[in-house]
Amino acid sequence: MDAQTLKSELQSELFRILDYWMEHTIDHANGGFVGELDHQNQVREGAPKGAVLNARILWTFSAAYRRFPEKEYLRTAKRAYEYMTARFVDREHGGVFWTLDENGEVLSDRKQIYALAFTIYGCVEYYRACGHEKALELAIELFRVIETYSFDPVNNGYLEALRRDWSPLEDVRLSEKDENALKTMNTHLHILEAYTNLYRVWKGDSLKQALKNLIEVFLHRILRKNRSFGLFFDEQWKLSSGNISFGHDIEGSWLLHEAAVVLGETDLLSEVERTAIQMAEKVAKGGVSRDFAVLEELHVATGEQDHYRHWWPQAEGIVGFYNTFELSGEERYLELACRIWGYTKANIIDRENGEWFWKADSEGNPSQDEYKVGLWKCPYHNGRACLEIIGRVAS
Secondary structure (H helix, E strand, O other), X not given: OOHHHHHHHHHHHHHHHHHHHHHHOEOXXXXXXXXXXXXXXXXXXXXXXXXXXXXXXXXXXHHHHHHOOOHHHHXXXXXXXXXXXXXXXXXXXXXXXXXXXXXXXXXXXXXXXXXXXXXXXXXXXXXXXXXXXXXHHHHHHHHHHHHHHOEOOOOOOEOOEEOOOOOOOOOOOOOOOOOOOOXXXXXXXXXXXXXXXXXXXXXXXXXXXXXXXXXXXXXXXHEOOOOOEOOEEOOOOOEOOOOEEHHXXXXXXXXXXXXXHHHOOHHHHHHHHHHHHHHHHHHHHHOEOOXXXXXXXXXXXXXXXXXXXXXXXXXXXXXXXXXXXXXXXXXHHHHHHHHHHHHHHHHOEOOOOOOEOOEEOOOOOEOOOOOOEEOOEOOHHHHHHHHHXXXXXXX
C-alpha cells in the first residue's frame, strides 16, 4: 500500500465514522449526546455523560468541518459546543464538571484537569471551524484556570485533579485502572495537545511560556532514558510505575513534535525531532505485534504483555509512524503505518454495527462486551487519525 491509497481509504473511513456518530449518538430526548451505547448500538439507560466525550465530539466534528465543510458536521459541532457551555461549564467556580446524569444534571463536580484540557482542545477547534469568538474566550479562560489552580510553581508540572472549589482531592484518579498519582503523563500529554491548539490562534505570552515549559517537562521529567514515557509520578516527580504504554508513546511522539512545530523555536524543535524518532523506533521494536497491531502496555516488573489490541493505539500508531516517516524519510515507517491500518481494517473496524471494536485478542477475535460509545470511547482517536493522514499526504 502506498501513501495515496492510505489516504483514500482513511478518507472513506472518516466519513463512515462521522455518519455513525450523527446517526446513533444524538440524544433527542435529553439534549447533547447519549452517555453510552452497547455493542449493538443500544442506549444504556442512566449512563452518565462525560465532559471528555462531549469535548472530543466537539473537536472531531469541528475538525471534520474545517476539512470537509458539510453543514451537518458544523451542526453536530454546534450541538456539542452548546451542550458543553450550557451544562458542563461551572459558572460559579470555573472549569468543567466531570460527569452529568442522563438529564444533564451534575453527577460528579470534581475538576479533572484532563477534562479541562479537552474542552480547550474542542473549543479552539470550533473557533477555527466557524470563528465563534465565545468559544475562543472560553478556551483562554480555561487555560488561565489550569495555570491558576493546577500548575505547581514549586516542582513544575500540573496536578491531576481537585475538588469543585479547587481545594485538594484525595483520590485524583482519572479512571479505576490508574494509580492515585498527583501527576500523570496522560494528563500532561493532553494539556500539551490543548495548549498547542490554542497557541495556533492566540499568541499570549503566558501561553507561549507554558507551552515551552510543557515540552521541556516531557523531555526532562516524563521521558525516560529508555525513550518511553513514565506514567505516574508524585508531586516531586518520583516515578511510581515502570510500565510502558506503547499507545501513549507513539501518540506522544507526534503530539510532542506538533507542539514544537507550533511553538517555532528552532533549537527545541531539533531536539524534539530526534526524540520523536527515537520514541517511535522504541515502539516499533517492542510494541508492535507480528500481525502489525500496536500493543497497549508492557508490565515491566513482571514482563507481562497486554496481548489485546485496543482500538485507540492503532489509530495513534498510523499517525505516529507516518509522522516518523516524514521526519526520517525512511520508507519502513510508512510501511509500518500502512500495515497497522491493514490490521485495523481486518480486525478492529466493526463492519456490521459500525464504528470500531474496543479491542481484539491475539487471534484477531473482537471483543463484543465493551461499549461502542461511552466515557472513554469516542470519535477522536480514529477520526483524528483519518484527518491527519488526509492532511499530510499530498494529492
